[in-house]
Amino acid sequence: MTDTHYRTLIRDNYRRLGAAIAGFKPRRAQNYLVAEIGRVLMGHYQPSRRILVAEAGTGIGKSLAYIQAAVPWARQAHKKLVISTATLALQEQLIEKDLPLFLRHCPPAFRFVLAKGRGRYCCDHRLAQLAEGEAQFSLLEPAAGLSSDEQTLVADLWQARQRGDWAGDRDSWPTPIDDGLWQRIQAQRHGCQPQLGHQHCPFHLARNELDKAEVIVVNHALLLADLKMGGGIILPEPEACVYVLDEAHHIADIARDQGSARLPLRTTRRWLEQFNQGLGKHTSGLNAPELQKSVTQVQDALQQQIPSLNSLQQSLTESALTTDEQGCLRFAAGELPDALHLQLVQLKEENTGLQRSLERLQTQVAEQLKLGTLPLKQAEPWLSDLSQAQLRTEQTATLCELMTRPLGSKHVPPARWLEQDDKSRDISLCATPLAVGYLLEQWCWSRAAAVIMVSATFTALNDFGYFRRAVGLKSDDGSRYLRLNSPFDYPGSRLIVPDIGCVPGDDGFDQALIEQLPHWLAQQQASLVLFSSYRQMQTVAEGLRAKGLSLLVQGEASRQGLLQLHRVRCDGGSPSVLFGTGSFSEGLDLPGHYLTNLVITKLPFAVPTSPVEEAMAEWISLRGGNPFMELTVPEASRKLIQACGRLLRSETDQGRIVLLDRRIVTRRYGAALLAALPPFTQEITD
Known part of the structure; x- marks a missing residue:
């Protein structure tokens, strides 16, 4: 494909999407991201190493940008486009919304599919034998009997397979399937093979669909598991793929998990x-x-x-x-x-x-x-x-x-x-490898036709160096780096740092939170309070409930249940307060009136308590470095940006952030943490 042909196709598709999307507004940053992805894919910067790391703030429209740029190039280059994500929510958005939208309105035509691991599918042979009461799946123990409920479920599963009403994957069955029962019917690597008569089992039928599809959506864990085995086991080989790694700031941690072992x-x-x-x-x-x-x-x-x-x-x-x-x-x-x-x-x-x-x-x-x-x-x-x-x-x-x-x-x-x-x-x-960059280089970077990595939080302290070192990239290896700011109205929202009289680590900090939080929750319709630990969250929740406050606390109901109740309260005009820990700092989408008041009780410093964290800090110290400044502070910067990102989810959102950790203005690292945040209007109490 010539540059002219490619650019013309991208522009024409952009016009088609603009006409198809109600209330479409051109986004300059999104257009720039499309153009930069295109330049990397076309080999303008480094034909032998087409890698882009793009930090694109919330609201830019990353997914539609990389679909616009990557689908036409991959189709013309006869490559598979593999889009990998860290969360199920983003996979569902791609499969149910973004890819169908692009396919309806923009050439070239393509087929897309969601890829799952072998263990998510049943084996028809094993299911049939269990349904017929003839199953013995192990030499080690006699086949255990089924309870009446399990017998009913197995019969329903088999009949659904016979009728063609169920594709055989665990996720599409309408009710949960117990782990013990699923292990007796799931596909296995060596037993469920086409050459052994299993060519019509659900996994192999799904694998055939992967071969037919031009665009494959997958999660990071499955992608890296396949790459670890050399590629081509479930997904196509890296040389045949253009990878788009969305939410790619998780890649190093997941690669470390894949390289770990336990005996x-x-x-x-x-x-x-x-x-x-x-x-x-x-x-x-x-x-x-x-x-x-x-x-x-x-x-x-x-x-x-x-x-x-x-x-x-x-x-x-x-x-x-x-x-x-x-x-x-x-x-x-x-x-x-x-x-x-x-x-x-x-x-x-x-x-x-x-x-x-x-x-x-x-x-x-x-x-x-x-x-x-x-x-x-x-x-x-x-x-x-x-x-x-x-x-x-x-x-x-x-x-x-x-x-x-x-x-x-x-x-x-x-x-x-x-x-x-x-x-x-x-x-x-x-054992766990601490440095996984060489694994990613061996598995993917050196083999893939192209790699596009996108995230809202790559940089730490305004620099890509922390991420680059973690994933094994170098400043001079031909990889491109791009940083695009969010279009959201950050100056229209406030970042308040009050003086509550103590800081985390002081004996009276928990009690100070119990005394101060009612003031920062008063007259607020939709609040989220983020804590550094479950213990502290539960202690403060108990103290505030004793004062008569109504709270929705993480762990007391399912995540979805809490969020649904929070939305109901907000829609009804009743004040609602959510309490959560670190997992609520990422992937939580509460736009508009569902969140206008975000309270962060403590800077997200990770205490090196796990063997992996301790070993990494030890290695930095042994080579003469400072683990706190090289590891702890950059990671805290990234997590703080993620936490603050919960407040604004659309261009019209406004609100305030209250940071109750005074160390951000009293410690020498604080200025760097503040400078790395989006440009909120800052109100710091002297």
Whole structure:
């Protein structure tokens, strides 16, 4: 596609959308975002690395902007457009509103679909067997019976599948399906395969739709899980994709989760023991020498690994561990005791052997099934447990790799720790990579046809550096950065910082909140009060209710239930006060009269209490840095901007923000936090 053709198509589509949308108003920032995405996609800046990081404030219209720019380019370049989000709400907006709108009015035509992971779909074979009372999905235990309610639900699910009224995905069934029941019918990676006669199962039908679609909407977790496995497992391979990562400030945290591993020693050992016993019991009557040989190889490998897990558990138990209040012991600087390191090296080698033997057995079962010498009814329990065993060995392999990876002065060591559960008497070894930028570079940045990342909160302290370091981008690698301000009337709203006589950390701060909040809630119709902790929120709520205030408190009802009641009160003209913690600081949309008074009780500083946070702070200190200024303050800046973003949700909204944390004007970092906020009219009490 030539530049002229592309620009003409974008302009024509823009006119079509303007004519189709009631009350359409041109947005200069939105047009600039469309143009900049287009320049990156066309390779104007760096043809070999088409990456854009665009911070676009609330109200710009990010989703319609990237759809306008990316759909035509992806179609002409014969690439799949994969739009990934962090929240279900945005996925629903894209699938139900934005993409249908663009498709109706703008060329070129395209098909779009929402992608879900394998575990969200049932397996028709497993559902049918359970409905017919013939199911035995595990070699480890006899099939458990169903309650009468479960029998009724299974019958309803199967009949709906037969009639074509249900697509087989868990999310589209009108009532919740219990986890235990769903695990008995969900699709599994190794058992539910087209070559084993499962080509008409819901997951594979959905996978076929992905192949036909030009635009795929997905969540960050599924996208990164697929990329971690090399891509092309559920979603198309990265080289065939243009990625739009919306709400992309979550990417580093989700990549860290994908790269993490956890190994509960006692639980894993017991599962492998049961698996070993099941193999022996169910192969005794088989007349299949090759299959029997593969089973023997698996059992030999298990006889090596099971004692190693037991020995590892025993040695850790006998070492008189000194754990914290949560039963956690972090290995400082990632350094393991020599004995533990040696045991994990041995476990890693044994686990590799077990993985190979499981793969051979899985191949043998599949071959016997194809030849007809092993009936499907008999093969499916094998495939189900082999799938579970392979997942466990993969997790063990990841854990051992992270735990035994050599520590170098130039590389950030992974966070390594163990957790002791006194109730179950289990010890879990845990590891998480702190630096995930190299993973994202390997999985996506270096392979994708193009990557467009958008968010309202990329910058911290007015700089992209914090985000860039977290995701592995460099200032000179060809990636482009764009920052567009929101069109909202920020100067029309006030940011008030009063002096309440104390600051967070002082003994009397909770009581000061109880005394001060009635003043800042009085005469206000729609208020949201954000707290730093549940404990503090509950303490203050109890104190205010004793004064006669009516409150809607997070955790006392579902999130949607609280918001619905809040809207009803606001629509009826009654004052309404919502209390919430950090999760209410992001993704909460209360436009117009549903929120005019936002109270933030404390600057959102994260206390490094988790092993991952402690390890990151430790690494910064070891290389001579200041964890508070390099980690805590930038993250607090980003979270404070998000919290303040709850107030204005449209161009006509106005209100006030009351920040009850005086440190923003008394501490040296405060000026930078204030300067990074939108240009509210500031009222700071001397």
